[in-house]
Amino acid sequence: MHSPAPDRHTQGSEQIGEALIAYRATGTELLVPLWLTFLAEIHGEAGRVEEGVAAVTEGLTIANQIGDRFGEAELYRLKGERILQKFKVQSSQFNAEEAEACFHKAIAIAQKQQARSWELRAATSLARLWQQQGKRAEARDLLAPVYEWFTEGFDTADLKDAKALLEELNS
Numbered sequence: 001m002h003s004p005a006p007d008r009h010t011q012g013s014e015q016i017g018e019a020l021i022a023y024r025a026t027g028t029e030l031l032v033p034l035w036l037t038f039l040a041e042i043h044g045e046a047g048r049v050e051e052g053v054a055a056v057t058e059g060l061t062i063a064n065q066i067g068d069r070f071g072e073a074e075l076y077r078l079k080g081e082r083i084l085q086k087f088k089v090q091s092s093q094f095n096a097e098e099a100e101a102c103f104h105k106a107i108a109i110a111q112k113q114q115a116r117s118w119e120l121r122a123a124t125s126l127a128r129l130w131q132q133q134g135k136r137a138e139a140r141d142l143l144a145p146v147y148e149w150f151t152e153g154f155d156t157a158d159l160k161d162a163k164a165l166l167e168e169l170n171s
Contacts, residue, residue: 009046013039033059034071040078044085052082069109073118076106077125084129100129117158120146124162131169140169 016039024032036059043052056079063072080102106122109115123146127139147162154163 007046009042009048012042013046013048013051016042029062029066030068031070033063033068033075036062037071037074037078040075040082044078044082047085049082049086052078053086056082069113073106073110073113073115073122076102076109077118077122080106080129081125096129096133100126103129116146116149120150120158120162123147124158124165127165127169131165136169140166143169 016035020032020035020039023035036055040052040055040059043049043055056075059071059075060079063069063075080099083099083102103122103126107119107126110119110122123143127143130136130139130142143162143166147159147166150159153159
C-alpha cells in the first residue's frame with residue numbers, strides 16, 4: 001500500500017524542524033526564535049494550533065534567555081494570532097484581551113526596533129480584531145498611519161493585506 005504524499009505544510013514544518021535540530025547542534029541559539037516564527041506560522045496555516053502555540057512559546061523563552069530580540073515582535077503577533085485561531089478551531093474560551101495584549105506588545109516592540117514591516121503586520125492583526133469587534137474607526141486610525149509610512153513594496157503580501165483591510169474599514 002502506498003502512503004499519501006505529505007502536504008506542503010507537513011513538508012515545510014519537517015524541513016524547518018530538521019534545520020533547527022542541525023543548527024542547534026552547532027551549540028548556538030542565535031536566530032532560533034526567528035526560525036520558530038516560521039514554524040509557528042506554518043503550523044497555524046495547517047490548523048495545528050497547539051503546535052503553533054508551542055513554537056511561539058519556545059521562541060519567546062529562548063529570546064528572553066539569550067536576549068535575541070530580532071523576531072520578538074513577530075513572535076508576539078503570532079501568539080495573538082494563535083490565540084484567536086485556537087478559539088475558532090477548538091471553540092475554546094475566547095480571550096480577546098489576551099490576543100489584543102499580544103498585538104499591542106508586538107507593535108510596541110516593532111516601534112522600539114523601528115521594524116516597520118513587523119509593525120505593519122501587528123497593526124493589521126490588531127485592526128482586524130477590532131474590525132470584528134465593531135471598532136472600525138479605531139482600527140482605521142491604528143492601521144492607516146502605519147500603512148502610509150511605506151513608499152514602496154506595495155505588491156508585497158503584507159501591504160496588499162493592509163490595503164484591503166483599510167478599504168474595508170473605509171467603506
